Amino acid sequence: MIQDVTTGVNLSSADALADASDEEVLRISLSEPEAFRVLVARYEEPFLRRAKSILYSKEDAEEVVQDAFTRIYVYGARYRRQEGAAFSSWAYAILMRLAFTRYRKLAKHRKGTAPLETETYERIPDAADFVEDLSIRSEVLVALSKLPEAAARILKMQFIEGKSQEEIAAIEGSTVSAVKTRVHRAKKLFKDTYYEQRID
Numbered sequence: 648m649i650q651d652v653t654t655g656v657n658l659s660s661a662d663a664l665a666d667a668s669d670e671e672v673l674r675i676s677l678s679e680p681e682a683f684r685v686l687v688a689r690y691e692e693p694f695l696r697r698a699k700s701i702l703y704s705k706e707d708a709e710e711v712v713q714d715a716f717t718r719i720y721v722y723g724a725r726y727r728r729q730e731g732a733a734f735s736s737w738a739y740a741i742l743m744r745l746a747f748t749r750y751r752k753l754a755k756h757r758k759g760t761a762p763l764e765t766e767t768y769e770r771i772p773d774a775a776d777f778v779e780d781l782s783i784r785s786e787v788l789v790a791l792s793k794l795p796e797a798a799a800r801i802l803k804m805q806f807i808e809g810k811s812q813e814e815i816a817a818i819e820g821s822t823v824s825a826v827k828t829r830v831h832r833a834k835k836l837f838k839d840t841y842y843e844q845r846i847d
Contacts, residue, residue: 669734673723683720690716690735694742701746702753711749715742736803793840798833805830 664672664685676683694715698708718741726737791799804810804818812826819826 669738670726670728673719673726673734676720677723680720683716686719687716690738697739697742698746701743701750707749707753708746711745712742715745718745791837794833794836797829798836801826801829802833802837 664675664682667675667685669686669689672682672685676686691712694712695705695708698711698715699705702708702711715738719738726734728734791802794802801815801819804815805812810818812823812830815821816823816826821829
């Protein structure tokens with residue numbers, strides 16, 4: 648039986664957590680580990696799709712997803728909701744960092760590794776550094792919160808949520824070419840803001 652340590656309400660099954668936020672489920676799971684299954688059920692399939700889009704191999708993707716869930720749970724006590732970044736952003740950041748790290752290792756040690764799509768390949772250095780910082784540095788979230796709303800939104804969609812530029816264009820009602828230009832400008836704004844606040 649799962650008990651919400653804040654309210655004292657007994658939760659007898661995963662169904663009782665169906666309407667709970669991701670953040671609430673994570674918090675409860677720290678004292679009642681079986682609750683973590685709710686997060687796994689919510690994110691396992693989309694995590695697998697995202698990891699497989701980078702690694703191509705189902706087996707490698709499954710290992711990365713398992714590792715991501717392990718880290719999410721192990722570091723769950725450190726998670727704090729930040730302005731402009733929900734649990735899903737934090738969780739996907741961990742997944743993407745692990746997936747890119749695994750891809751680089753496979754590329755070095757396994758011949759015949761399928762090449763990344765051009766857009767994904769071009770994103771690896773920036774995305775890897777970006778999500779690594781996101782998972783350990785609150786300054787990144789602060790910098791994002793200081794950007795114009797449109798710039799912050801497009802960076803989150805591409806580098807945190809892992810959406811393709813085609814997906815972003817559809818969401819924004821724009822063209823892929825326009826999205827590429829906006830991402831380039833937003834990255835420059837982010838870097839300027841990020842390093843300026845670190846100097847301060």
